[in-house]
Structure formats: structure tokens, C-alpha cells
Amino acid sequence: MKAKIVVMPKQAVLDPQGKAIQNALTQMGYHGIGAVRVGKYLEIELTNSDPEAARQQIDAACHKILSNPVIEDYRFEIE
Amino acid sequence: MNFAVLQFPGSNCDQDVVHALRHVLGHSVELRWHKEASLGAADAVVVPGGFSYGDYLRTGAIARFSPVMEAVRQFAAAGGLVLGICNGFQILCEAGLLPGALIRNRSLQFRCEHIFLKTSTPDSPFTNRIPPDNLLRLPIAHGEGCYYADADTLARLKANHQILWRYVNAQGEITADANPNGALDHIAGICNEGRNVAGLMPHPERASEPILGSTDGRLILESMIAALASRPTAAG
Numbered sequence: 001m002k003a004k005i006v007v008m009p010k011q012a013v014l015d016p017q018g019k020a021i022q023n024a025l026t027q028m029g030y031h032g033i034g035a036v037r038v039g040k041y042l043e044i045e046l047t048n049s050d051p052e053a054a055r056q057q058i059d060a061a062c063h064k065i066l067s068n069p070v071i072e073d074y075r076f077e078i079e
Numbered sequence: 080m081n082f083a084v085l086q087f088p089g090s091n092c093d094q095d096v097v098h099a100l101r102h103v104l105g106h107s108v109e110l111r112w113h114k115e116a117s118l119g120a121a122d123a124v125v126v127p128g129g130f131s132y133g134d135y136l137r138t139g140a141i142a143r144f145s146p147v148m149e150a151v152r153q154f155a156a157a158g159g160l161v162l163g164i165c166n167g168f169q170i171l172c173e174a175g176l177l178p179g180a181l182i183r184n185r186s187l188q189f190r191c192e193h194i195f196l197k198t199s200t201p202d203s204p205f206t207n208r209i210p211p212d213n214l215l216r217l218p219i220a221h222g223e224g225c226y227y228a229d230a231d232t233l234a235r236l237k238a239n240h241q242i243l244w245r246y247v248n249a250q251g252e253i254t255a256d257a258n259p260n261g262a263l264d265h266i267a268g269i270c271n272e273g274r275n276v277a278g279l280m281p282h283p284e285r286a287s288e289p290i291l292g293s294t295d296g297r298l299i300l301e302s303m304i305a306a307l308a309s310r311p312t313a314a315g
Contacts, residue, residue, distance in 0.1 A: 009182075013227060014261065016187050065144065068137055068173065070180040071227055 001046040003058045005076040007067045008039035042066065046078070054078050080106045080307050083121035085151070085167075087113045087142045092128035092164065092282065099287040100125075104300060113145035122307050123160040124151055126167030128220075128282060138181060138223050139169035148174055160204050160303055161276045165221055168268070168278030176276050177269060178236065179228030185261025189222040193293065194259055196244040196267050196281060197251055203270050204306030205277040206243055208298050214251050215244070215295040217281035219259055224280040226262040226269075236269060244268040244279055 009015045018036040025033045048054040055078055067074040082100050086093045093110060101108045109119055113131075118124060131142035142148070148170070155161050155176055163171040171177045184190060196215040198206050209215070228236065236242050244267040248257040258265050260280070268279025283296030 012229065013182065014185060014225070016183055016185050016261075020187055065140060066136070068140065068180055070172075070178075070229070071182055 001048065001051065001054055002079050003042075003044040003046055003054065003076055004079065005042040005044065005058065005062060005066060005074060006039060007042070007062075007072050007074045009037060010071055010073055013071045039072075051078050080122045080304055081120050082106055082108045083111045083118045083124045084108055085111050085113060085124065085126050085147055087129070087131035087145060087170075089131045089133055090127050090129035090166070092166075092284065095282070096125050096127045096164070096284045099284040099296070099300060103287045104297070104304065106304065111147055113142065113147045116146045116150055118147070118150045118154055121154070121159070123162070123303055124154060126151070126161065126163040126170055126278075127284075128165030128167060131166055131170065134223075137173065138166060139171075139173040142166075142170045143174040152176065155271075155273075155276050158273070158275050160306065162205060162299075162303060163276075163278035164282055164284065165219075165224070165280055168280055169223065171276060171278045177271055177278050178232045179226055179263075179269070181223050181280070182225045182227050183223050184221070184225050184259070189220075190224070190259045191218075191220040192259070193218050194267075194281060195247050195249055195251070195257065197247040197253075198244055199242050200240045202240065203243055203274050203277065203302075205268075205270065205299055205302050208302040208305050212251070213298075214247065214249070215281075215286075215298065216293045217283060217286045217296055218293075219281045221260070221280055224260040224262065226260075226264075226266040226280075228263060233264060235272075236266075239272055241269050241272065241274075242266055243270055243277060244281075
């Protein structure tokens with residue numbers, strides 16, 4: 001199994017990287033570019049065979065270290 | 080006084096802190112490797128600047144789980160003085176010993192320059208020796224020093240006078256240009272509710288001798304020393 005995790009800055013948190021990328025895309029002539037936000041994507045190989053146990057473990061890890069709840073939200077799927 | 084200065088893989092200001100405390104201010108200092116589970120006979124702890132664990136994942140995110148940080152947590156819970164400088168501030172926020180977080184500078188630039196700080200209150204072990212209205216001129220060197228906290232946390236910081244330092248211009252005014260990283264409310268440093276744990280992005284240890292262009296940083300370290308001296312039995 002594999003955990004696929006997306007960590008994103010919270011909406012209220014300034015994302016200067018996203019802003020810079022948005023400006024670059026617009027300057028390059030891409031049309032219709034709205035707000036850009038930059039996060040992280042992680043893939044974790046799991047040797048655990050129990051999907052529910054894996055889900056609980058990944059959720060705990062996301063909360064404890066893989067994201068910072070002060071500034072980030074996360075979501076993940078187990079495949 | 081006995082200071083413990085932590086060392087993580089990637090710390091690079093640890094020796095500067097040792098120099099300032101040992102050779103400039105004349106106190107005893109022990110370096111504590113991140114794998115150590117004890118702080119020894121420390122009266123105070125300094126978490127120095129640098130790039131612990133290469134800033135991987137987030138600044139301070141991995142360092143906070145080092146064994147020595149459990150000792151710091153217990154030391155802080157017992158009232159011991161803990162100062163985090165730059166990456167040390169980031170680590171203390173990640174560890175939950177200080178509220179909020181440090182995020183990427185609004186300009187996206189790594190800022191390396193001298194700034195001015197206004198001290199908001201002398202009522203802390205980190206500011207008691209700083210004369211009111213005395214601006215501190217200290218160096219900064221960081222890419223992720225933009226302090227962030229949610230509205231409730233900011234309100235609590237203000238209500239409890241936990242904001243210790245703000246970025247100002249040379250005249251002591253809070254202006255947008257004087258804020259080097261976009262920090263919320265121009266916050267450069269804060270303390271916890273118990274007032275025994277503090278963190279700041281600027282480097283007091285790099286402003287402790289005339290040859291470095293400023294001695295203002297000594298006031299912060301000397302505040303800690305004065306606070307410790309006034310305690311009949313130091314923590315730890």
C-alpha cells in the first residue's frame with residue numbers, strides 16, 4: 001500500500017510563493033490565471049496490510065509532524 | 080551561571096552563542112548534542128540558529144523530536160529559562176513551547192542585514208535589563224522569519240504582553256519598510272504565558288562585541304543572567 005499525502009497552507013496564511021508563481025504565469029501570457037497556492041505532496045510506502053490501521057497511523061503522523069496545524073491543512077488517501 | 084547550548088545537525092550559530100556567553104560575558108557553557116537526554120546542571124538553555132536537519136519538511140519540524148527536546152520540555156515546564164534564536168525560535172514554535180509559527184518571508188528573499196527592534200516590555204527574564212525606549216540594533220539572517228499566528232492567538236499574545244520585540248525603523252517607528260519579513264504585527268520575538276520561554280529571529284549573540292558593530296544583543300543575554308541571579312534556587 002501507499003499513502004499519498006497533500007499538505008497545503010491554510011487559506012488564512014500568506015503564500016508568497018503562490019503569489020510569485022501567479023505573477024509569473026500571468027507575465028508569461030497565460031490567461032485566466034487566478035490565485036496559486038503551493039503545498040507539498042508526499043508518497044509513503046506502507047508495509048502495513050491493514051488499511052484502517054494504516055489510515056489511523058498516517059493521520060496521526062500528519063497531525064504530529066508531516067504538517068503543522070498552525071499553518072497547514074492536510075489530506076491523504078491510502079492506495 | 081551554567082548555560083546549555085543545543086547542537087543539532089545543521090546548527091551553525093552554536094559556537095557564536097558559546098563565545099558570547101563564555102568569553103564575552105564570562106559564564107560557563109556546555110554544548111548539548113541533540114541525542115543527549117539530559118541538560119546536565121544547566122540554569123538556562125539556548126537553542127541556537129542554523130538550519131537543523133537542513134530545514135527539511137519545515138524549519139524546526141524534525142529537530143523538535145530530538146531526544147534533547149524532551150529534556151528542554153521538562154526544563155521549561157519546571158520554570159527553567161529557554162531562549163530560542165532564529166532556527167531555535169522556529170524549533171520552539173514547532174515544539175509547541177511557543178505559540179504560532181515562522182513561515183517564508185513575504186518577499187521570498189533571504190534577508191541578511193541589521194535591523195532595529197523595539198522592546199515592548201521590560202517585564203520578562205529576557206528584557207529586564209533593556210532600558211525603556213532603547214532600540215536594539217541586531218543582525219538578522221533568515222528566509223523563513225515571518226511570524227504567523229491566528230487571530231485568537233495574537234489577541235492572547237497582546238493581552239498577556241507576550242510580544243517582547245517588534246521590528247521598527249531607526250527612529251523607533253513601526254513602518255512597513257522596517258518589517259524585514261512580513262511578520263504579523265511586526266513581531267520579532269515573543270515569550271510564552273509563563274514568561275520563561277522566549278524566541279526571536281534576530282541574533283543577539285552576533286551583536287555582543289564592538290568589533291561586530293553592535294553590543295545591543297548583550298542586553299538580552301544579560302537580562303537572562305540578571306533574572307537567574309535573582310532566583311535563590313535556579314531551575315534544573
